[in-house]
Amino acid sequence: MRAMHESQKLLATRWNSAHDMLQRLLEQQPAIHAALLSAEVRKKGKDICTLSEADITAAEEVVTAMKPMKVATLVMSEEITQTLSVVAPLLALLIHLQDSPTDSNLTKVIKSVMCQALNKRYLNKETLYVATAMDLRFKALPFLSKDQRQDYLCYYPCRSYKEQSITETPKLAFTAGLTTSGKIGPFNTETPLIYSRVFTNIGGAYNPTTGIFTAPVKGVYYIRFTAFNNKNGEWMAVNLYHNSERILHNSELANGHSFIANALILQLEQGSVVYLRLPQNCGLYDDPSSLNTFSGFLLFPL
Template identity: 35%
Template sequence: MGTHINRHHKEIELKANASGKTTTQITIPSSYREKLHPGSERAHQITRAIGVCIAADLRPLSVVENAGFRHLISVLEPRYEMPCRTYMTDKVLPGMYDDVKARISEGLSHAELIALTTDGWTSRATESYITITSHYINDMWEMESPVLQTLPIYDAHTSGNLSAILKKAAVEWKLERPNFKIPVTTDNARNISNATKDAGMSPNIACFAHTLNLATQKGLGVNQMHRILGKVRRIVAFFHRSTTAAAVLDTKQKQLLLPNHKLVMDVVTRWNSSYEMLERYIEQKAAVYAALTDDGVKKNVKDLITLSDEELKTMEMVVEILQPLKKITDALSSAQNPTVSMIRPLYHWVLIAMEPSAKDSPTVRELKSAIEGNLKPRYSDPSLQLFLDETTALDPRFKSLSYLDALTRSEIFKSLTDKILQQHPRQASGEETDQSSAGDQTASAAAGPPAKKSALSELFGDFFSHGQAVAGAPKPWPQVVEEEVQQYRLAPVIELEENPLKWWKENKLSYPHLAKLAKSCLAVQATSVPSERVFSTAGDIVTALRSCLDPQNVNMLIFLKKNYKIIH
């Protein structure tokens, strides 16, 4: 402005400021040389974004000290001054943790019932941790599974110590609900099972995937299968350690037009990895045989025993038997659809599938018998069976309860009726009238507002109602509940691929009391997979370079990784 006046309006005399210096306008380049104030909104946004990057992408806390990352930020925003690692650890990430915890606590406070899954793991620094994950169905009938905490265990893994951790979590997160105990899904270890009982939590659901793993391991451990698995492992290990053999195998795969897949080595403690090893070997058996008989490989083969035709036939039969069990494990790993309702139907299906067949070889019959013998005694507690059958009845995919006889089915639905009456022992007469018939509610809602009454109807309607007053009399509360349960039982089942929670969302007004019960029971998990998934996340956080990470920061980083939602 001053330059303009001096050039075009010389008659105007400019006055100097108090210091005697003429003010000058700040240029754009010079403005970028001034650092952002740490308390400014822009600086706060960038700092929080860096915190999100660390939490969501599993970046080390030391990333703020890395030259490449600092250069990237300086190019994007030259005025921003990078905070130190301590500031991120002490201020930024704890602030994000508190915000997410408040959001999760708000969601938990509206849940009808909260179920838990829990499991333990050991870090690279040989520190023991226990992870607790919660599960509930929100008001939109969607499954929510926030991770609550990952805490170190410094004492012995006794049921008493584990019970204290569970109790503390229930109090801290306000998980308890009137008329309900907290269901917990765990592995089959006796200490954690006893810990749930000591904490007053029930029922304790044994992880079905873990149960299936134990039973199948028994089957794969029979003598002949043990020998077959040992031979396959030696062959796979040979191709894994010999670069020459691996190259020849790759060539043979191309010549035989087989998929270019590497052989799989199993993990002895996980049956599904043994299944995948056998399945891959069968797929590549022609290429494997061709590679082993190749002159360039044969001279290096020592003490490598190939499989006989009879052993290959046995392998193929075993893979055929185990394939459905692998699909069951995959289906139970779903995080969005209810799984607890699948336990009893799948349990019965597996037992039927393990019955001997005329075409079975002696080895296959022995394998089936071992699996059946290990699985049959499990889930035998009557109260647990009743709970699992009730959850199955509340799932519109399986409510036909086809694995039970007619009398037991009726008893299960009678139990659901009794449970509703126990939770709601008395209803006001007005409520009874309103809820006496779900069909009446739907019909009246569709009909719109009532027609205007004539003068005669208003005067004598109560006296000359043609029996309408009698028909509309409030029904006894037990009858209302029984009719609701009966109507639900007669409704058609839905397709297995459909989402039962979506069905309940659309039909909750038709079966209001059953819907409330379903929202509580169907949140329970059939497996502890949700907590086990934390192990892989923890492995990415507690790496070899960060094996000394403070347990408090381990908990915070896992919590943010699993629960923080980036809003674009």
């Protein structure tokens, strides 16, 4: 019982210690007031330092302003397994709470400082949004705009498949072009090929930022690519990878306008990845004609 009423100390390395300290002070005000009325204490009245009504009001406002941060910290710390996906929703909620027409000037200042500190701590929210998009608890992504929700949901569709009936066949197909900027390579090391010009991405399983197709369901997939180079005497080549294993290599010594294409059928597990890389000392060429493409679609799930 005594531990419940012990005073709290302000610790720079302990989150919410200022909130806890002031809250405990307010809780103990009746006991403090009663103690100050005792004859023994009043004998040394000149040494007594008491809080004014304005001080008490200010302390109450500080506790109220800091309470959402306290609650957010408890939510994070009470998870059996801490997850990054919780951060973005909590962060959005804390920042949203900054606006209230009934706030006093002191409360507005406290909230403003907290908001600035949070935004400074999380300058790049991309990773937070990706983690949240993959967590079924936050599937609605209500803290994002409509366009933002669509961006993140299309890259991480596997959560929607968990909600589908097992008898429903997912619709998956993609085609992307490499670039419009002309020459690619040669490089002195094998280099990822990122097909950033998305023409079709039904189901959102292809990521144009990384150039990686991720199978959202176990199944049999059709994968195809094309490659082109226009520099005489330069090797053009493409390596196709399944996870970390190279499973296909096509190459040709360019002679004017040289073109290669290939396709294969792969059985992929859920979460398996397929991507293309440019071999060492080989080059490609692409322009708005989309001479280099990466395509695939689900034939049937297993």
